[in-house]
Amino acid sequence: MKKKIDFFDKPENIKRMRRVFLSCLLVLVLMDLFIPKHPHFVWENYPGFSAAYGFIACALIIAVAKTLGFLLKKKEGYYD
Amino acid sequence: MTNGIPPAFIFILGALLVPFLRGRAKQAYLLLIPALAFVNLLSMPESTNWTLNFLGYEIIFDKVDKLSMAFGYIFTIVSFIANLYALRVKDDGQHIAALLYAGSALGVIFAGDMLSLFIFWEIMTISSLYLIWAKGTEASYTAGLRYLCVHLFGGLCLLTGIIIHVHQTGSLEFGVIGLNGLSSYLILIGFVLNAAVPPLHAWLADAYPEATITGAVFLSAFTTKTAVYVLIRAFPGAEILVWLGGMMAIYGVIYAVLENDIRRLLAYHIISQVGYMVAGVGIGSMMGINGAAAHAFSNILYKGLLFMVAGAVIHMTGKSKLTELGGLHKTMPLTFTLCLVAGLSISAFPFFNGFISKSMVVTAAAEEHLGAIWLMLMFASSGTFLSVGLKFTYFIFLGHDSGLRPKEPPLNMLIAMGLAGFLCIFIGVYPYALYKVLPHDIEYSMYTAEHVVLTLQILLFTGLAFFALLKRVKPKEGITLDIDWFYRKGGKALLWLANRVIGNDREEIIREN
Numbered sequence: 001m002k003k004k005i006d007f008f009d010k011p012e013n014i015k016r017m018r019r020v021f022l023s024c025l026l027v028l029v030l031m032d033l034f035i036p037k038h039p040h041f042v043w044e045n046y047p048g049f050s051a052a053y054g055f056i057a058c059a060l061i062i063a064v065a066k067t068l069g070f071l072l073k074k075k076e077g078y079y080d
Numbered sequence: 081m082t083n084g085i086p087p088a089f090i091f092i093l094g095a096l097l098v099p100f101l102r103g104r105a106k107q108a109y110l111l112l113i114p115a116l117a118f119v120n121l122l123s124m125p126e127s128t129n130w131t132l133n134f135l136g137y138e139i140i141f142d143k144v145d146k147l148s149m150a151f152g153y154i155f156t157i158v159s160f161i162a163n164l165y166a167l168r169v170k171d172d173g174q175h176i177a178a179l180l181y182a183g184s185a186l187g188v189i190f191a192g193d194m195l196s197l198f199i200f201w202e203i204m205t206i207s208s209l210y211l212i213w214a215k216g217t218e219a220s221y222t223a224g225l226r227y228l229c230v231h232l233f234g235g236l237c238l239l240t241g242i243i244i245h246v247h248q249t250g251s252l253e254f255g256v257i258g259l260n261g262l263s264s265y266l267i268l269i270g271f272v273l274n275a276a277v278p279p280l281h282a283w284l285a286d287a288y289p290e291a292t293i294t295g296a297v298f299l300s301a302f303t304t305k306t307a308v309y310v311l312i313r314a315f316p317g318a319e320i321l322v323w324l325g326g327m328m329a330i331y332g333v334i335y336a337v338l339e340n341d342i343r344r345l346l347a348y349h350i351i352s353q354v355g356y357m358v359a360g361v362g363i364g365s366m367m368g369i370n371g372a373a374a375h376a377f378s379n380i381l382y383k384g385l386l387f388m389v390a391g392a393v394i395h396m397t398g399k400s401k402l403t404e405l406g407g408l409h410k411t412m413p414l415t416f417t418l419c420l421v422a423g424l425s426i427s428a429f430p431f432f433n434g435f436i437s438k439s440m441v442v443t444a445a446a447e448e449h450l451g452a453i454w455l456m457l458m459f460a461s462s463g464t465f466l467s468v469g470l471k472f473t474y475f476i477f478l479g480h481d482s483g484l485r486p487k488e489p490p491l492n493m494l495i496a497m498g499l500a501g502f503l504c505i506f507i508g509v510y511p512y513a514l515y516k517v518l519p520h521d522i523e524y525s526m527y528t529a530e531h532v533v534l535t536l537q538i539l540l541f542t543g544l545a546f547f548a549l550l551k552r553v554k555p556k557e558g559i560t561l562d563i564d565w566f567y568r569k570g571g572k573a574l575l576w577l578a579n580r581v582i583g584n585d586r587e588e589i590i591r592e593n
Contacts, residue, residue, distance in 0.1 A: 006410055008478060018134055028537050035529040040446035041454065044534075050458075054538035057462035058545035065337040066443060072561040073338065079568055 025051070084124035086141040086190050087117040087152060088200065091159070091183025095176045095401040099539065107167050111173060114160035114182070121152050128192055135538055137252040140192025147373065147519040153310050154377045155182060157503070158301045158384055164536035165388055165496035166294035170508065178298050183250050185302040189309055193252045194242045197310070201238065201274075205231040209302060211295030212287050220290035226253060230273070234280070237250055238270025257314040268315060275358060276351050277306035277324050282564035284350060285335070289343035289400070296343055300387045301478065304350055305376045308357040312372055312519075317364025323441045325359025326456035328352065333463030335562065340401050340555045342390045346383070349468055351425070353379050360441040363448055365418035366520040371440030378437040378507065382425040385500040386468065389419045392493055396486035402471075414488050416477040418497045421554035423473045425504040427465035427539055430469030430532050434508035436514060439526045439535075462542040466553075469539075470546045476556055 007013055038056045043049050094113040101109050130141040155335050169175065169264035175472035180203060187200030205228070212224040246252055257264050273280040288299050315321060332352025353375070360372030393408065394400045405534045409416040425432035428439065429578040438461065445454045488494060515522045546553065 008409065021540070021543070024536075025540055028533055028540060031533050032537065033531075035533055037530050040449065042453050048537070050534040050537035051541045053455075053458060054462050054541035055539075055545045057459045057547065058466050058542040061334060061337055061459075061463045061466060062545070062549050066552060067336050068334065069338050069556070069560065072557045073556065075558055076563060078559060078561075 081344065083129050084120050084142075084289045086123075086130050086187070087121060087156060087343075088141070088183045088187035090117045090120060090191065091179050091186060092203075093250065095179035095183065098175050098179070099172050106175075108525075110163045110179075111160060113179060114156050114163060117186070118153070118156040118160070121149065121156060123592070124149070124152075128448070131192075132148075134195065134301065135323075137195065137246075138193060139196050139252075141187070141196060141508040142190050143192030143254070144190065146517070147309070147312060148189050150373050150377060150517045150519060151305070152186060153517055154380050154518050155186050155189065155302065155305075158380050158500075159298075161384060161496050161499050162294065162297045165297055165493050167492045168193075168490060169292075169294055171214060173210060174214050174292060174295060177207045177214070178295070180207035181211065181298055181302060185306045188306050191254060194246065194254045195252055197254055198239060198242060201270075202235055204303060204306065205235060208295075208299055212291045213296060214295060215290060215292045217290070223287045223290040226567070227283050229567075230280075230283040234270050234273035237266045237273070241266030241268075241270060244587065249493070256316065259315065259318050259320070260366075262547050264315075267555060268318075271307050271310050271314065272324070272358075273307075274303050275311065275354050275356075276304055276328075277358060278328055278351070279563045281328070281351050282562045283330075283346055285347040285562065286564050287340050288347040290535055293395050296391060297384055297387045298345070300350060300383045301380045304354045305357075305380060308354060308361065308376050309374060311361045312369055316361055316369060318362055321362030322450065322453055323362070325355045325357070326453045327355070328358065328456055328458075329355030329460035330463065331355075333467050335560060336467035337463065337471065337553065338507050338560045340403055340557055340559075342393065342400055342402060342405070343387065343470065345402075345467065345472055345486060346386050349464070350383060352464060353383065355460065356438060356457060359453060360444055365444050365448060367440055367447055367522075367524075368444035370518045370520050370522055371437065371442075371444050373515055374437035374440050376435040377514060377517075378425070378504070381500050381503050381507075382422045382432075382434060384502075385418060385422040385497055385504065386426065386472070388493065388497045388500065389415055389422060391519075392489035392497070393486075395493075396489055397484050399484070400473040401557070403557050404480040407477070408484060408486065410481075412477070412488050413492060416473075417478060418501045419473050421501040421504055423465075423469035425508065427469040428461060428535065429539060430535065431505065431508045432529070433504045433514070435508055435535065436511040436526055439531065443524075458538060462538055465539050465542045466546055470543065471553055472553070484569045499515070522546045569587045 029051055039045050049068050123142045126144050128140050128142055132139040132326050150569060184200040184203035188197055191197035191200060209224055209228055212220055212227060241263045257267060276284040288296055291299055332348050335348040336345050339348060357372040357375050360368040399405055425434045428434040442457050445457060
């Protein structure tokens, strides 16, 4: 098999992508302070609410799925 | 004739000719039917011309209005794409079943009465069953049997409800029913079973992953979306649907996160997506109904694309488990790119179609001040990006290198996928194309700074959590138990019991003789 090094194999690319990603996060939260808002709910007024909610939702889903998996995950062929 | 033919007839009669054609002619024919049906739709006037008098009741085959047309357009478009994807399938049975399935789904969409609706509903069950059984494995056979039993149960509920309803009202017409008494609840059960609303959902995640590669693409489009359509028709604004929808949006993503089989992951995620539509129907406002229809439209495109990507991966590698895949971007860059397009669309990134349609449902919830539902739908949004946009894509195409070096799928499959991907982006960039076909006129721009920034915050911080917890989301081997445990184990227990009782009787009989 031919070993081909591509974009995702180079650690410096991964590092660069990480840096771009993190700066995007920062810019988004900063922009939140300046954009005009027309909220339907109180929580939409808090700057960074969506950011925090996204992070927490994701972490919570993983936690719940892990717990459920502990209870409900069975070997392949369980029903056979 | 300028009136147009009910599209169901084009597909169903068209299916009959398939066995008589060979080679290129057959391939062209398979593309011609949906193309013809689409062009024909354009000339369907908003009136009913194809009616039949049956025992004093009026049977209507072409109930044409903006709502049925929206579903008509997307069903014919996806039939074209899926037929293109399935062009090289040698088994005529699958082509016929797919055409019958698409045709009967269109039959339901344009049915103006409950009798033809029910008949098309049942043809859908049988023709879709063939697409599961055609895989020919033991697993697909047993999953198909369970699929059949569950849908026969749903069909019976529907039929009983219809009979009581007709008896009470004296009318066979299919329109707004509303929740009022036994017959409406029975009809609702029949409908939500096909929409895969928990606890009536397990058939979907059980059977779709066992279908043939191309069959699953058709399956992902028709059954659940037809159910969404009939819910819009019959039960707009039914409050119970708001909560069922919110609940299933979350249920689906949690199971999707747990899954290891790539098509089962997508199947669970259908449940989550349909949750948004069901919630939109339940909200019942113009925005809610538009949102439900728009989300069905978008979903058919990107969910179809995801099933095509999964199918391409299985077709080229023979593997369907995340734990056995990884690093495929090296040799399947086009498929990888299309997977990204579908992933970004389903996750509702700006400039992709999911952003347009999901926003409508979420906005509908906000406009009605349904805070809890809004939070539930946003929660599921995060889970969507997590399970499909990130987990599915990452562990197939990036992640640890499985050492597999499959080629790109055949050209017809690639073009079909490209077409779906193009439409996902086209609608995202030019939403007016979608607005134009929605049931209610809409003057609303999704692209405000507020909306774009807040959506991106949710999604990108979901991404942050994903990469921070990457070790914990790593797929694991095994299956996850769901509600179907009760009838799978229950059925076995019943069999065991029956065997024992009958077995004992037989022994006694033998002894007595």
